[in-house]
Amino acid sequence: MSEERFWNTDEYASTAKFAVQDRAMTMRQAGRIFRLDSAPPKVDDINDYIVSAVRENDLIYFTYFLHHYEPRLNKRVYRFLLTEGIDRYDPLRFLDYKLSCVLAMLECLPNYAPDKGADFLTYAHHFIGNALLDCRRQEEAGSFKSLDEYKAARGVAWLYNNSGKSAKEVIAEYATEQNCTEETAAEYLTLARQNRSRVPFYSTMQDENSEETGEDVTCDDSWNYADILWNGVRADAVQAAFDKLSRKEKFFLEKRNAICMNCGRVMPWDERYSFEQLATAYEYSTTSGAERAYKKIVDKLTGLLVDAGVLGVVELKLIDKNKKIAAAAYEYKAVHRYANDDDEWGEIRFDFSAGTAQIVKLADGDLSRTNVFAKIAIRQILKLSMSELPKKLTIPFELEQEKIRYGS
Template sequence: MAEVEFTWALDGYCARYGFLAQPEGLTMREAARVFQLDPQPPEAGTLNDYITAALRERNLDYFSFFLHHYETRLNGRVRRFLMREGLERYDPERFLDYKMGCVLAMLDCLPGYDPMKEADFLTYAHYFIGNALLECRRQEEAGSFQSLDEYKAARGIAWLYNNSGKSTKDVIAEYANHQNCTEMTAAEYLALAQCNRSRVPFYQTVQDEEGEETGEDVSRDDSWNYADILWNSIRAKAVREAFEKLDYREQTLLEKRNAVCMTCGRVSPLSTRTSFEDLAVQFEGSTASGAERAYRRAVEHLACLLTEAGVIHMVRLKRKSQTRRKQKIAAAIYLYQVDNDGEWGEISFDFERGTAEVTALVGWDTSRTHRFANLAIQELLNCNNKALPKETWLVKEL
């Protein structure tokens, strides 16, 4: 059967049924029941009968009848995908965005469905729905990938790298052999996945029994660095808003040093980032060490803005006193402050024994675990004794 030529516009259909509207104060129950009709649609023998009627009559009312009955199963598929990606399943707006992406994908592939091939429409549409979910996820990656195919390739090699335990060279060779591409192409996909890891959460790809995908962190290295303050597990929108409040020099330092473009969201390999020497040349009258200090101040300023926006917590540490033995710091007292609120707590460290005691708790750090004090303790006890900072700051995600 040749592809059916529909006489209606897809956008017009969506507008007719209000599928693109997302009212303020949307509840999860409303998002899960957006396609329920009252009164009940006419009964049909199977779900596929609605689809064949839509094609035969060229009337998408039948497609809305199909959605009325299929919605519960569609909700389940979207929830499973969000859960496996590590995303919030109970955010009504996100849930509806993903759900609408699936519906639009089904509408898009509907004209190409041929009932004469004796395959159910849901079997035919399964691949398109999966791509729609991945496309929604790709959009949340803040524009790191130029196409869905590129995104899927990066996820595939990321999964192989994370689960095989092999070296980068072996992973690239295995992926290239399996996908019948060059090792250069495979290396580009892996580099793209690793660059993306430095700015937003990235999840691995693995198929379950329904052909959907699960999610795990792509990177084996969870160590903290300045790039993580910019991007790791922080919403890109909040970062952009904070970034816009920085002055031109701070913005330039952050973009060039981290090899990111805040305009388009593209992340380049870290090997292309600008050195502090080159940054010093760009800002005349500075030295490499001066450029590095300016960069760190810019990162700190951005972290302060994100703290004010309620995206992260920020813990400042300042050494109050110390005791030295044999060129090493044997003990020290550090002050700590949370979210720049002005109140300081105090922690006493015994570095010879590897112990610490909170002697004065910050006023609102009153949870049983004293999470901010413990963060400071863990950081300093794991620090090289010869590199113990006089002043520093840490971040903690909400």
């Protein structure tokens, strides 16, 4: 079965060429890249197109199949990008993921046997999921030798973050579950930890359709100190705020984030102190005590940077959650150098089924023309699923950069 005819199909080849050369594709175009100008011959079930493609050895039927399947494929790609926290409004990235899914279907098509009773989408479901994950793997900062290694690292990372157990216990449990050695499980966990904090890293939870969903496994720190410190925020203001901290506070921040404030060097991730090590260094009775101390220090540094006008902070409180209609409401507060403690909170309502949000009430201190603080909150919350919604959330951000972004 030749793939050449498929890839040269006139109905969508010109649009794909336009996207690659001019980089001016819209989301509407990316969502209709396989839509034919003329409707294909009618069938009772779109799986009939696949059966014809296999039996007649003609991929024109595959183009007919894509014409009808594209809206469902769009939803699957969109949902994956959403749960992974990736910008789902980038047409070229969206198309990259989508084309990978189509290529995966093409690759498994010759081995599809209609006589076995399963329709093609059931047969191809696993291959499409792997294609999405492989695209994600290639965007990760970590180095993963294969898709299997990447999936294993995601799995052990989810277990480590959600079990509340020590690394040693997680390694033993994962090794038992996956029937591998503890050395192998430890390697996977090391890969996950090395990748942490460089780019978002998500778990391999399964939804009701056995599709990958994304659950952030990097949320035990209030915010990514190293990322904010060296990726755009004014270094002089950060250094001045850091100098106001005590010796112990400086030690906690530098050791926990594997960064030297004197030279700005980011150290290897395996040199990063665990909360166990921080607890030992300052004689805390429990690791949770060291973790609470660390988070208080982060909050203090955040406050100093807010006072300096470098950071803005959005505080969120969940006030309503309705799983039946996939909706939620949050109160939000805009915290910046001119804000007052008695400023009134605003309110934002979210519709997760439509992927939209409405600002019901603007918080005191939010920028009335561009609503920067509300938009930061909306952008963050819409990355989450209903099951991941926190009761409270604090979101620090570089104030000037976001004001520029939203045209303030």
